[in-house]
Amino acid sequence: MAYIISLPLLALLTILQSAVFNDLKLLDGRTDLILLFVVAWGIHGRSREAMIWGLAGGLFLDLLSGLPLGITSMILVLIAYLVSFTEGRFWEANFLMPMGVMMGASIVFHILSLSILFLLGKSIEMDYALVRIMLPSTFINLILALPATQLIKLLINSIYPPEVKI
Amino acid sequence: MRRIGTRTLLAVTLILLAAGILLLSEGGILQPVEDLILRPISSIQGWVAVRFSAIRDLINSPTDLAELRARNAELELEVAQLQQEIIGLQEQVAEAQILSSLLNYARSQPENRYMAANIIGKDTSPFIRSVWMDRGSDAGIQQGMPIVTERGLVGRVEEVFANGSRIQLITDPEIIVNVRLQNSRADGALAPQLSGEIWVDLIDQDVNIGPGELVLTSGLGGGYPSDIPVGEVISVRKRDYELFQQVVIQPSVDLDNLEIVLIITNFQPLPFETNP
Numbered sequence: 419m420a421y422i423i424s425l426p427l428l429a430l431l432t433i434l435q436s437a438v439f440n441d442l443k444l445l446d447g448r449t450d451l452i453l454l455f456v457v458a459w460g461i462h463g464r465s466r467e468a469m470i471w472g473l474a475g476g477l478f479l480d481l482l483s484g485l486p487l488g489i490t491s492m493i494l495v496l497i498a499y500l501v502s503f504t505e506g507r508f509w510e511a512n513f514l515m516p517m518g519v520m521m522g523a524s525i526v527f528h529i530l531s532l533s534i535l536f537l538l539g540k541s542i543e544m545d546y547a548l549v550r551i552m553l554p555s556t557f558i559n560l561i562l563a564l565p566a567t568q569l570i571k572l573l574i575n576s577i578y579p580p581e582v583k584i
Numbered sequence: 585m586r587r588i589g590t591r592t593l594l595a596v597t598l599i600l601l602a603a604g605i606l607l608l609s610e611g612g613i614l615q616p617v618e619d620l621i622l623r624p625i626s627s628i629q630g631w632v633a634v635r636f637s638a639i640r641d642l643i644n645s646p647t648d649l650a651e652l653r654a655r656n657a658e659l660e661l662e663v664a665q666l667q668q669e670i671i672g673l674q675e676q677v678a679e680a681q682i683l684s685s686l687l688n689y690a691r692s693q694p695e696n697r698y699m700a701a702n703i704i705g706k707d708t709s710p711f712i713r714s715v716w717m718d719r720g721s722d723a724g725i726q727q728g729m730p731i732v733t734e735r736g737l738v739g740r741v742e743e744v745f746a747n748g749s750r751i752q753l754i755t756d757p758e759i760i761v762n763v764r765l766q767n768s769r770a771d772g773a774l775a776p777q778l779s780g781e782i783w784v785d786l787i788d789q790d791v792n793i794g795p796g797e798l799v800l801t802s803g804l805g806g807g808y809p810s811d812i813p814v815g816e817v818i819s820v821r822k823r824d825y826e827l828f829q830q831v832v833i834q835p836s837v838d839l840d841n842l843e844i845v846l847i848i849t850n851f852q853p854l855p856f857e858t859n860p
Contacts, residue, residue, distance in 0.1 A: 436629060438636045440710075441706070481625065483708040484712040488604075499595035543778040
């Protein structure tokens with residue numbers, strides 16, 4: 419059931435990212451819808467699925483990008499894996515936790531993307547990338563962290579309704 | 585402990601799977617699969633882009649919006665219908681204006697054959713400057729074909745799929761375009777910066793250049809037809825100890841708001857090498 423809903427949803431989010439959200443910029447930073455989806459899914463304790471969404475979402479993103487197919491998948495799987503370590507911690511219930519995790523995930527996502535572009539021999543201006551892309555994107559992702567986690571929570575609850583004792 | 589073990593195993597497996605896909609893709613083996621997946625995605629992307637463009641145009645025209653609001657207060661039902669009609673008509677007028685200017689441009693360049701295409705999306709990575717158009721190999725598009733508007737050069741076709749292609753913009757630091765300054769006749773090469781600023785480098789130190797001078801494609805190297813406007817000089821950077829001088833240019837085309845572009849289909853570019 420999760421696959422039937424999530425895979426088309428990931429494709430739709432990628433299309434929205436390319437056709438709509440890339441025009442809604444803060445400096446040159448934009449929201450990363452797939453990253454929000456994967457991290458929010460992982461925060462709710464479904465880390466295995468989050469890693470699979472990372473693979474699929476990354477492939478969709480790379481299809482609509484000049485990046486080689488598979489690069490973003492590797493980054494997102496790694497991020498979903500790192501997010502899984504937040505499971506079962508004492509601060510898990512804190513309502514600010516999604517914001518902290520999203521900020522960390524966003525920074526790791528951009529640093530890894532930049533590193534891979536650097537390794538591929540692309541021209542990178544670090545000052546520009548940091549100030550005009552990475553920080554604004556992280557800020558937007560941070561703002562959207564709470565709504566995204568709430569929406570994903572609703573989605574997860576509708577796919578996997580909580581068990582009720584009778 | 586065991587839970588962490590299986591989780592790590594899954595992460596490693598998925599990363600290796602992604603690496604395998606990367607290798608297969610770089611070898612070109614996955615091209616048919618990419619075509620198959622991109623076909624519906626490009627169609628939906630085009631549909632979404634047109635609707636988003638209509639909504640954006642409506643928001644960006646405050647007088648029309650105020651007028652619609654006033655009418656809405658008087659006749660809610662009628663205006664709801666009119667509003668829909670207006671959005672559609674505004675889009676048609678805007679599209680007709682763009683197509684009309686593109687047609688005039690095409691008529692003024694009879695030696696070239698053109699095909700129009702809609703821009704349907706931007707690159708999903710903020711670090712890569714490219715856009716997507718709704719024409720691909722099904723329409724005869726080939727890699728390297730130059731892309732223009734009536735104002736000047738947009739870029740070149742970088743990647744071709746069945747019903748969509750990726751255009752490398754002239755703001756992409758990887759692009760190679762040989763240019764000529766119109767008045768001073770000096771040759772140079774486009775050197776776009778990641779910040780979006782476009783420089784022209786490799787200009788002889790002895791040449792006198794002033795702001796406002798037009799920069800055109802030179803046709804050298806065989807990558808683009810000659811005499812397509814690229815931009816206008818806004819400042820000159822000349823240092824005595826350097827071999828060459830550079831100029832900063834303002835692109836002729838507003839690359840952030842592209843809607844319809846022209847592909848020059850009868851130009852056969854020579855193979856490119858990427859910037860080191």
